Amino acid sequence: MAVEALKIIREGEEDGRKLLEEAKASVANILNEAEQEVKRLKESAREDEKSIASEISAKYIQEGKKEEVAIMETADTEVEKLKADAEANLESAVNVSLELILGVR
Amino acid sequence: MGAKEMVEKIKSEANEASEKIKSEARENAKQELGRSIKELEEEKKRFVEAEERKGVEEKERIVRAARQKARKLRWTVEEEMIEKTLDATLKRITSVKSEGFKGNSYPNILGGLIKDSTISIAAGSSADVEVEVILSEEDAAASYIDKAMLKNLTDEISNDSGVNVRLSLSDERMKSAGGVIVRRKDGEIEVNNTLEQRMARLSTSLREEIMKTLFTGT
16 A cells, blocks of 8 residues: 555656656757747847848939939030020130130239 | 635735736836836937938038039139130231231230330449340331330330440241240340240230120129
């Protein structure tokens, strides 16, 4: 009877030990899963960074190009006015130039 | 306590310990994950800020390049028009020789250039100064400067400078569209007042004046 009781207790102790072993294994598993999740999040973040970088770059390049077009449009208009003014004043400029070169100022 | 109760107690304690270990592990994992997520968010924030700065710099670079291109465009037009003016000026010299300019005949213009040149030669002299005037083949052939004119100029310059000046026309000819070279007889001092030389010498002020006149109202 006592032997039987001891056997039962020993089995109980063995079950308890197994439970603890399983728990330790679970801990390793939980930590491993957490590590994998962190790794996955980091990889995902790296991937996100690529698209974020290209989106931001594209946004500012577009803004820059838009301003470039406006600047060049203004420049073209100004240049046309410059040409028109210069053509209209060409004769006067030739006279000013002659005054200086001929020394008749 | 019987054996069965003891076993139940052992199992219950083991279960409790097992759950506690797992629960702690889960909590640690949760906290670790939370920290990692927070770090990644911070990292992302810094990354976005850095990319924004790079983007702004790129935009500014594009705008700067555009402004420079616009300035170059404007400068090119200005240069073209200045060159056009200078070309037209040189072409007008021919008509100046036949028609004069602003009430001044070409011989009078040459006279003025001779006077200026001679006065600057005489400026450093205390004694008599003998100078010769060199003309282009074309101007000499047209006899724009004659002896009477040289005589008048001689008197005028001598009076103005206080130095006794003697002017003569050289047989030497120069290659030029017009103007004069005036040289002291001993060859020590020479004033080059050919139109090309004046154009080069006055280049800076000439371009400024042309710019001012061409682009008035712009």
